[in-house]
Amino acid sequence: MHRDEPVEYEPVSVKAVLAEMKDTAELLIDLSFSAVLHGSPDLAAEVLTLESRMDVLQLQARMSVMMAARSPEDVEDLAPVLGVVGAAEKISDAAGDIAKVVLEEVGLPDAMRAALPEAVETLVRVPVTDDSSYVSQTLGGINMETETGVRVIAVRREQATGKARWITNPDRDTALGAGDTLILRGFEEGLREVYEVASGDPYESPDSPGAADAALERAVDSIVLMKNMSELAVDLAYGAVLFDSRGVAEEVAELEAEVDALKSRFEAWTLQAAARVDDPVSLRGLVHLASATEVISDAALEISEGVLRGLKAHPVVAEAVEESDEVIVRTVVTDGSALAGTTLGDQEVKTATGMRVIAVRRGDPAGRADGDETATAADESETENGEWEVSPGADTRLRPGDVLIAKGTRAGAERLTAMAGSPEEFEVD
Known part of the structure; x- marks a missing residue:
């Protein structure tokens, strides 16, 4: 949307708008960093298109919330909803700033592209040509994810009006x-196959940059870690709202503080690198990336702020999270299940289910699902009840009573809960 394009009130579902805002914000984070990785103006342009869509969504959401407030009690209940709306808009603006690093050729060292493949899964933009075998087929009929490991996370479709429509949650019937x-x-490997079938053109991998100055590499590593932490903070923030969990919200606050500390270290490494590189101006893009990434972590804290302040999340926010593209699921590892006593890597959880475990809360080995209310202080000291392990790795060992928070598809959520042997009450929907 152009800034001067009018947006009039129309009756829309707040839940639907919030769900689309969540999906769009998360897609924007992925697209913007992928644009940097590939040095791709095309991907960066898609970010700005989506950012314009987010402008419309946030205005629609604010107007709908205002129409719903009829009393002081309504205002108190709906205030956290406006916080979530504002936070999603900040994420969108930050992603736009990241994209402009590419579009405006602000300057970015090759070392950034060397580091990002470890930080993000590769995203690729590809047009579907008239003679592609994908035309008129559904995603379910193509069976793309099973056959190639590649997932279509969004579709941009031109309409007769000349405006594009985004499908941010394509499913098997799309x-x-x-x-x-x-x-x-x-x-x-999978992207290469899908790209060629869709477009008829060969897929070209990004060039591998050479070695960089040690201080510059440390500065880039700091940004990569900031990006990972900020993205995790957003996921956990929505989880905190969905499950009304103060413990998860506190982890978001810890991550936000760590991102702030990392930014300070990044600034020190960047100043050292500036004295050693031939063109210090080429580092401007790094500074832009660090600032935008910090904004994303700040926005995550805003999403969970209501939970931290003891405000009950409005049901419409939790319902929107449930209905979004990628679901967040809480499941409990039960005694005798496939996950009990083993590691995430041993069971290849991400490959087997498609779900990414973003946090593990240590539970009661006796099988209590939620250590907060049932465990005594002595229990917590002995068994680490209630402690969170954020962004667990392949070597994270699980035990009965552990609570997992994971993100992925609905089908993947079903597979994960089956592996955990968890009762249905712990699923999102």
């Missing part, structure tokens, strides 16, 4: 058409 632009996520 049919592809000529002229569609697909946003793909996956590994290079």
